[in-house]
Amino acid sequence: MSKQKPSIPKGTRDFGPEQMIRRNYILQVIKRTFEKFGFLPIETPSMENLDVLMGKYGDEGDKLLFKILNSGDYMKNVGPDDEFNSIKILPKIAEKGLRYDLTVPFARYVAMNQGTISFPFKRYQIQPVWRADRPQKGRYREFYQCDADVVGTDSLICEAENVLMINEVLTSLGFQDFTIKINNRKILTGITEVIGAKGREAEFCVAIDKLDKIEKKKVIDELVEKGFGKTSIKNIDPFLELSGDNNTLLNKLKELLNDSETGMKGIQEIKAILGYLKDFDYSQKNLSIDLTLARGLTYYTGAIFEVVSNDSSITSSISGGGRYDDLTGVFGLEGVSGVGFSFGIERIYDIMEEKNLFPDENLTTTKVLLANFDEESERYSLSILNQLRNSGISSEIYPESTKLKKQMNYANRKNIPFVLMIGSKEIESQLFSLKNMNTGEQKELDLKNIIEELK
């Protein structure tokens, strides 16, 4: 057998112990916050039936879905009629695919379990998703999403609570300078109505969303290219020039959108959300209304959120979400409104690493290593080890008796703060040598005192 070089698929990653400890730290903060606000966890399968996934993310999305070949002789249904045409062949060779996000599987879950779910239903879900995208900076083919959604109510308290949760998670993780941007799809719809481009909202959103990345002129060019008329373009300008704090912004917007019923509704919604946040005693310092925030996703119908970190090299969003009025409709459950958001933990991780926000004590778990001198020492140590563990002290024994040097080296590299030495001398005297690896200091103590010392 020829040796092969090990490798992993493009766009996937291994996570080593130190990375996992840090990832788990982030996830634990997120979970704790979600649960504090009354959200409960669910999980759905990695794979869904393709008809659940296909057509939910646009043509582009269908291409980016990982499809799973049928088991057994997957070519058995393919015949000459199929002419090597991949579109004709696909449904015959694959009926399952890997999930592309957590939102569609959640909608499927709600529709399937509507009989047993009591609404409003608040769930959170933290699982990997897969996209056959071309990987690049901060983008992978396998990555985690952390979603929290509440469905079955259109109360704007949910939106306000989203802001509170985002703020709590990021603050707990040590983020200091971030902005929670908020906008409303109805306002964007209102703008398209007022500028005389009614019904072209989707194209408008995709273009306008780029304003924070590329200059205004290029966005205008894109709109022109998409066929927006001259008067429409001219009418957009007052909206793009709006400035001021949240309240003045809303007041100016009110005048501009006076003729659009939908637009006015959007303004009311934002006002209501700000009102709730005031009742929650939320300072709103880092909350900013941003009319250029659109988010490409077409299913949003009300509030939309996005969060950016202001003091790091990563400028893309670390969290985002919004309200959707009819996510479960395609699965036969009509009229269920929901609002949800998601954390991008890969980016949060990168920013925390850049800004050194991970606490040090997370780096090691073992508190004490028991040295292994010989067979007698080994057998005697196991009972000591057991008593240490029963006292709640993370401890391990070097699993074979070898040179002490090697064992000390192991402790050193694993960042284990104490080494306990139990050789024939110690067994006889019942006083064990406890070495502090940071100071080099070594004490002879009995077991009771050792446990005290390590607790």
Next chain:
RNA sequence: GUGGUUGUAGUUCAGCUGGUUAGAACGCCUGAUUGUGGUUCAGGAGGUCGCCGGUUCGAAUCCGGUCUUCCACCCCA
């Protein structure tokens, strides 16, 4: 999907216009120290130069393909 970029020891990288035996640093192993790590010193092991093919007397080096890496676009977390 489009355009560019990268690939040499476990890791980070040298290796000139093709020319004997492909180097360094760090890491790893052994010893100085057979019951004491992180420092020091001495020694050692590790490479079909991503893979396949071509040009050539001769290829890590030039050419083609392929895979991979990273980046930009589309799109998105």
